[in-house]
Amino acid sequence: MLADPESAIDVACGKNGAVGGIGPGKGYVDVSTVDVATSKLINEHIKARGALFLEAPVSGSKKPAEDGQLIFLTAGDRSLYELVSPLLDILGKSRFYLGEVGNGAAMKLVVNMIMGSMMASFSEGILLSKKVGLDPSVLVEVVSQGAISAPMYSLKGPSMVKSQYPTAFPLKHQQKDLRLALGLAESVSQSTPIAAAANELYKVAKSYGLSDEDFSAVIEALKAKSQDTA
Amino acid sequence: MLADPESAIDVACGKNGAVGGIGPGKGYVDVSTVDVATSKLINEHIKARGALFLEAPVSGSKKPAEDGQLIFLTAGDRSLYELVSPLLDILGKSRFYLGEVGNGAAMKLVVNMIMGSMMASFSEGILLSKKVGLDPSVLVEVVSQGAISAPMYSLKGPSMVKSQYPTAFPLKHQQKDLRLALGLAESVSQSTPIAAAANELYKVAKSYGLSDEDFSAVIEALKAKSQDTA
Amino acid sequence: MLADPESAIDVACGKNGAVGGIGPGKGYVDVSTVDVATSKLINEHIKARGALFLEAPVSGSKKPAEDGQLIFLTAGDRSLYELVSPLLDILGKSRFYLGEVGNGAAMKLVVNMIMGSMMASFSEGILLSKKVGLDPSVLVEVVSQGAISAPMYSLKGPSMVKSQYPTAFPLKHQQKDLRLALGLAESVSQSTPIAAAANELYKVAKSYGLSDEDFSAVIEALKAKSQDTA
Amino acid sequence: MLADPESAIDVACGKNGAVGGIGPGKGYVDVSTVDVATSKLINEHIKARGALFLEAPVSGSKKPAEDGQLIFLTAGDRSLYELVSPLLDILGKSRFYLGEVGNGAAMKLVVNMIMGSMMASFSEGILLSKKVGLDPSVLVEVVSQGAISAPMYSLKGPSMVKSQYPTAFPLKHQQKDLRLALGLAESVSQSTPIAAAANELYKVAKSYGLSDEDFSAVIEALKAKSQDTA
Structure with missing residues (x-):
């Protein structure tokens, strides 16, 4: 998980970032912890390419991660949330869908x-x-x-x-x-x-x-x- | 449980207080929450009468009390502690003996x-x-x-x-x-x-x-x- | 005096801002109170046009302003500072030159x-x-x-x-x-x-x-x- | 000037304290800094002997004391205040009478x-x-x-x-x-x-x-x- 806004923007929107290969019919799930503004910025970039976006920062650090006890705090495109829910259930112990992008952050x-x-x-x-x-x-x-x-x-x-x-x-x-x-x-x-x-x-x-x-x-x-x- | 130092001193050492009827061979267990100085003061009064003293403030309020989930934080005369331990086990879920009077408080x-x-x-x-x-x-x-x-x-x-x-x-x-x-x-x-x-x-x-x-x-x-x- | 970074940037660098009419041989003295980053940003814009820049936020509000008791906390181009010093002496009661841009802020x-x-x-x-x-x-x-x-x-x-x-x-x-x-x-x-x-x-x-x-x-x-x- | 309640009580009411030699027709001016309760306690002792009491803690430390720039914050017997005012004027630069004992403290x-x-x-x-x-x-x-x-x-x-x-x-x-x-x-x-x-x-x-x-x-x-x- 990426720890700061700059890293997240770089990974998502940088030169070799995720946005480059993204487009209609695809989706981007961001599990990094960023501030509200950064999450909204990434969302805009993804949306501009016609793809779906779900922010999904996790509550829990090293130990919970190893034990599959993470909690996902998601927000963004509901359809993408539903699509990845089975995956989130494997990685973590619970998940919340909180509405519009920024609410997870x-x-x-x-x-x-x-x-x-x-x-x-x-x-x-x-x-x-x-x-x-x-x-x-x-x-x-x-x-x-x-x-x-x-x-x-x-x-x-x-x-x-x-x-x-x-x-x-x-x-x-x-x-x-x-x-x-x-x-x-x-x-x-x-x-x-x-x-x-x-x-x-x-x-x-x-x-x-x-x-x-x-x-x-x-x-x-x-x-x-x-x-x-x- | 008594909530303040004044009440505790009054109950223990007041005109009709516990100290009046206490003496050698007897013991006083104080489950009120007081400050360190008050607890030591009560201890002195009890000791002056030749009796044993155990401070035993509890951690836990209404709900834990009803459920027998109180935690006793005792200090004072160890022999009195051992004597009343079976009783404390009925009233609460655990007990700690912390040494000299004042440590419980x-x-x-x-x-x-x-x-x-x-x-x-x-x-x-x-x-x-x-x-x-x-x-x-x-x-x-x-x-x-x-x-x-x-x-x-x-x-x-x-x-x-x-x-x-x-x-x-x-x-x-x-x-x-x-x-x-x-x-x-x-x-x-x-x-x-x-x-x-x-x-x-x-x-x-x-x-x-x-x-x-x-x-x-x-x-x-x-x-x-x-x-x-x- | 302008109270926030956005206003300052707009006045200095906006569509009809000061930067538009500025160039070599001219100077810009900014008496607004902004944060360090904003002051440096305005400085860059001014410098890019070949002009001089002096940040000069004032200490003192309404009453000192009316009484000519303001204190100027300047930083930036020293030559511009020396040029406007007589003017600052009329407007305020004292002035400090603090070195590089951002120090005044x-x-x-x-x-x-x-x-x-x-x-x-x-x-x-x-x-x-x-x-x-x-x-x-x-x-x-x-x-x-x-x-x-x-x-x-x-x-x-x-x-x-x-x-x-x-x-x-x-x-x-x-x-x-x-x-x-x-x-x-x-x-x-x-x-x-x-x-x-x-x-x-x-x-x-x-x-x-x-x-x-x-x-x-x-x-x-x-x-x-x-x-x-x- | 005495710095804590214990010292003040000792000086005023101790074995060789001021109270010993005090009585009707005399007065006690206390320039120490104590808490409200201590000041009231000293007042009671003095009053019990039939004397007058004025608390007069000073605002100002070493430098003001040397320069006669102390400020007296007095409270207690008004007649005693008026009696010692000329003296306070020599020692300090100003004096306030604040009413009942404890207000100075x-x-x-x-x-x-x-x-x-x-x-x-x-x-x-x-x-x-x-x-x-x-x-x-x-x-x-x-x-x-x-x-x-x-x-x-x-x-x-x-x-x-x-x-x-x-x-x-x-x-x-x-x-x-x-x-x-x-x-x-x-x-x-x-x-x-x-x-x-x-x-x-x-x-x-x-x-x-x-x-x-x-x-x-x-x-x-x-x-x-x-x-x-x-």
Whole structure:
């Protein structure tokens, strides 16, 4: 899956891009995660050639992909959606058809916005528990049994406690999605103070050189560093 | 379960409080949620009478209580913990022994801090999805299938979409726990910008008169209100 | 002064824009406030025609403009800067030459970012003082005498206390500048949590329909509204 | 001037405290900065001895104190206020009488809350300007000429640019005042997201070991540190 708008446009519409060989009777399914505007742009290019277009960004990263547990958030030509549904069912565990092009991208961004804030909040909890003398591994266990348990916490928590961040979803991509989500929120004047605060933490983590680590490395942004007033 | 420090101290140490009838060979198990200092204070009173003390705040509100799904976060006298464990197993689904008095209260606050931030973030997502033309009910469904799915989201999401907040955990208690958690974080100089931003939203919700609604009513704090420059 | 990138590009490079009549031996001084990229784009167009370019956004709004108290933040062709300096001295009270094109825009955004946060913080103070039973007018007076006194506070404070916001600098422009500044900060991975939190308040104020009021109307975003769970 | 509630209570009411030698016909003027509750407590002790009480926290730190530029924020017994006014006029440049005991403390906290947020915002601006290739000293100069110019910025800016923080007002005291102000805001359900975000930065700075540096050292909390995932 392609991670940014530029790559997606290049793959779809570039010199050797998909659009070159496309035409009436054909269809293009884009599973990359892009912003709403980029998705609409690709759609226009495809439509200009007389072909069908379906955006189909996926929710889920490395582990879900390997396990066939991806969720497809599709939008665009309904007939193409119906045509590829059997294929999507093999690749993933569920699929949503969300209407006009751009809605898949928007849904993906909203989900990832929540995810980014949740991970930042979880990081606060792990560090706070440790600082007050609790065992952060026990916190991860307690969380896993209650109303706020989430697969992500159970999957990432144990390694976060050990300051390890094997990359499933790169931190720079999480930060990019937060940025795009904040842009989306701003376009409709929706206040999102939690996401805005979370985004700042991912920015700090990037400035620590953690862009290519897993996004759970955002916890590093909350750790006290030794003074260095260079 | 008692919701604030004053009530807990009164019940335990007040004129007709538990301490009055307590003494050597007896024990006091406190399942209320209080801050660390209050729990230690009650412990001192109990100890002065020669009795045993176990703090045992629970994680889980109305629904888990009815279903016997509470989680006990205990700390204090280990022998008392072992004595009451069979009883705790009937009332709840799991129990943790966390060491010295105060650790149960601290663990509870950390868990509820994460919970408060998660709910605020989820609220942002619901409102943003709606504002950009998506169906927020579909967002709730998508979230429920992925890495960030949490029982709390599935339980509260559908009613939040309908602007309904039947009280399981009062908003004022969530705000109180955030305040106490922020105090705990400050006492150990742990930065918690997400919780701080979330706390501001619960304060806004309280100023809207939503203190006794469910804490999921924090979503109201993020809705645009018509101008009223009184 | 033009308030947004699109207007600036249109005026400079549009069908009847300045570029049309420009060429070698001529120069273009742009006093509009745009983002760095837009300023560079206009510069390229001007340069392609063989003319000189100087970006010269101003710090200061209505009142300073009337009083000849504007501050010019210029960048671009130094020879053009020197040529127009006498003119700038008549229009404003001071001028800075900041090097390559884009630096004027960047400096303006940084200044306005601080301004936006300061106004949001001042708003918090006014409302808090009132809520705890102090006279907010006295707060404005106390502030005006100490280390944090600023002309902006003395100018806007008295009307803010009366919930009046005669427009000198529209709120939507302040929010736009915060957005652009946050984008600038993100491009260099600089954490700016205060500006991010302030931006959320201006977004809330916009959602209240206050876009065309003075930016001091951001105080409305911090006032408790009566519940309206429509 | 005493910096915290405990010191103030000890000096006033401790074993060798002022209350010991006080009685009818005498008065006690407290120029320390404490929270509202502490000030009221001292007042009660003084009143119980039949003496008069005036709280008189000052706005202004080292430099203003040396220059006789302090501002007294008094509250309590009006007759005592009138009695000591000539003395206050010698020590400071102005004085305010704010009514009942606690109002002086509250006013001081509101002013210092704004101050803390302003310094954090200024820090963001200095670092952002530098990161995008501007000269932060020029930013300090530009700020000093416009609507947001403040004596504090002109005084601290030049040394902040050089990463020097000669202590006039210790960072730990600024953080304490933010904490107390946030507590005050919470007691009246006033949302203060800017102050909450600023407080987190001062907490980070404290965790860097900067408690005794000047509060302008909060800028260090916004600097990227090299990764240290210990």
